[in-house]
Structure formats: C-alpha cells, structure tokens
Amino acid sequence: MDERTTCIVAGGGPAGMVLGLLLARAGVEVTVLEKHGDFLRDFRGDTVHPSTIQLLDELGLGERFARLPQSRIQEIAFPVPDDRRVVVGDLRRLRVPHPYIAMVPQWDLLNLLAEAGAAEPTFTLRMNTEVTGLLHRGGRVAGVRYRTADGADGALRADLTVACDGRWSTVRRAAGLVPEEFPVPIDAWWFRLPRRADDGLDGLAPAAAPGRFAVAIPRTGYYQIAYIAGKGTDPAIRARGVEAFRRDVAALIPPLADRVDAIGSLDDVKHLDVRLNRLRRWHADGLLCIGDAAHAMSPVGGVGINLAVQDAVAAATLLAGPLRRGAVTPGALARVHDRRLLPTVLVQRLQRLLHRTMIMPILEGRRSGPPWPLLGLLRRVPPLSAVPAYLIGVGLRPEHAPPFARRPAGAHTEPRRAPTAG
Structure with missing residues (x-):
C-alpha cells in the first residue's frame, strides 16, 4: 500500500530543511527525502549570510547556531598595486543584527535544522531515500517514487511535492520542466590549503592574474579556495598535472605559496560546472520547484544558498494555510514564483554583468x-562599500520567519524521534 503525507520535500539541503521545519511548525505533515545517509558532503556552499542568521534567530535557533564551529567574514577586499587593499564590500557597515558572513560546515547547519525539525510531531526526515520519479493522478503530480539504500522501491503520495534537489533536479526533469540556460563563461574548482594564525587573511581575499582568478575563504584551520577559469578548461587543467596547478596557485596567491604541496593530487581539486539558468514557470499542478531546482546561480557572490533559503521561507509563508486546508491550487503555487522572481532575476542579471565586466577581462588578461x-x-568614499555588502549579505528581498514558525530566543526543544533511514 502506498504511503501518504501532506507535503513531500525532495532534497535535504538548506532550502529543503528550512521548508520542512517551517511547514512542520505550521502543523503540516511534511516528509523530507534525502538520498544520502548523512549530510557530510564536501565542498557544498558553506556561506551563511546575515539575513539567514537573522532567520535562525527568529526560529529560536540563533544561540545553537552561534555555538557551531565557524569563521566570520566581515569584508571583501582587493589588493591594489601599491601593496594596499581596497574594501569593496564592508559588512560591518550593515545595520543588521549579524553584520558578517558565517562560514559554517553545511552538515552542521543541516544537522541543526534536522534536530529542530525532529522536535515537531508532523516532521519526518528520511535519509538514504532517493526520489526516482513522480506519481500522477488526474493530470496532477500526486507524490513520488523512491528507492532506499538497500534497493527497495516505494511510493509516497502527497498533496504537494516540492523539488529542492538542486541544479540537476530529478523531480524537475520528471515533471518535464526545462530551465532557460544563460551563457556562462567560467567554471570553478574547489580545494583546501592550510591556514595559519599569522597569515593575516581574515576576510575574503580575491586574487587575480591573466587567465585565472581565485578567492581564499578563511575557514577554521584551513582556506577554502575557489579557483575560477574559463568554462570547459577542466580537461586541460588535469592534463597539465598537479605540479603545474600548484605553480599556478602559488603565483596567483603568493601568501599561500609555501603550502601548495597540500594539494596532493588533482583528485583534491573538485570541479564545479557553473550553470546559470531559470525556469519560466516554477510549478505544475501538485509540484513546486525552489532553490537551484528553479534557478541555478553562479558562485559569484556566494548568494545561491541565501536565495534558496529565502525561497523556502516564502513558500512556507504562502502555502502553509492552503496545505492545512487541503487546497493547494496552481494559483497558490504561482504566488511563490511571483514573490521570488524579481530578486532572482536581478541577482542573475548582476552575476551576468560581473561575469562580463569583471571576471572575463581578468581571464582574458586585459x-x-x-x-x-x-x-x-x-577608496575615496568608503561608505559606498555598504552597497555590495548589502547585495551579498542581505539580498534584494529578504524573507522573515512567519509568525507560526517563530520561537523565543534560546528556546529548547527535544527531538521526538530520530530521522529514519528509509
């Protein structure tokens, strides 16, 4: 016999976990399906922006979040020829409760959200449960088919299915929704280098040279390096070998040149095929796409997680009532798209502008x-650095926790049950 819930959330990333928690706090029966057995995915985006930290405060999770191991970024600065630096984004100038970006391992954030969800009687998290297809009834999406880690197949029916399963969304593909792709001239590679207390690189530290661009992101005990080069160059980078890559990194980031041997092989360098796309319509009857499933973002600015979380908050705010009433119409789903479309479009246009006017001239050696x-x-008017800081740290339409999801600061809730393994 098919199982049933009210809302299925496909994907246990930040958007999926936030949506599941908020809906559960509204009394909606929600089941989050995550294909992996844990959240320990390396090189996921780990940036938690000021608006997301404020959301955690509103959910009563701020104190627990603050106890997680983290480094904090307060400025983005570029070196200039006279050996000084120009701050292009100063988050300390923001009038927000948390004027910094917290670099937190994503698995810690997701475990925090999972624990908060487990305290709600209508929340279920099923790990090792991969969505493989959709169920239909009467011309509408009526749930999902799934497979567990031991190969068992099952079906779960629901009034609403929400795709939070990323830029390569299985759910979106099964629904026949095809995003519009925008040209992207870059790819990204991620790797780690050791961090020392006397390095002096405490903020985001971009570095540029003809053909290459990198950002050293300070983490607890190491730097996470985002290395940017032309799209389609991964085979050439790997063909040149690890020694050549180490030389390139050492020349690009001289303060870290003495530790590039920490790149043991190019297996330590993870390639990200950068995509920038957007669905024209984020829903079908019984189905909604949010986050990367609706709009893949460039890593420029590191705003993808922030936008996905804000999508989740908007979706919960608009759909909790219809879900409780059993009346989730296509019109209700369209309102999520209408609310989140403008900030999505504006950020993507800004990213495309930065690709064209800042990154490509660097990669082309101009x-x-x-x-x-x-x-x-x-340099002449430092207060202007608050503008890029606001766009990155807060966003163009920040969302706040709806009243039904709020909890007092420091509220403690005990999990009612552990996540199930599928």
Missing part, C-alpha cells in the same frame, strides 16, 4: 582586478 574607476571610487 585587467588584474575590478575596474580601477570602481576601486578608486570605493
């Missing part, structure tokens, strides 16, 4: 950093 008129203006 410049070694941002346009000098911009750097000169920020």
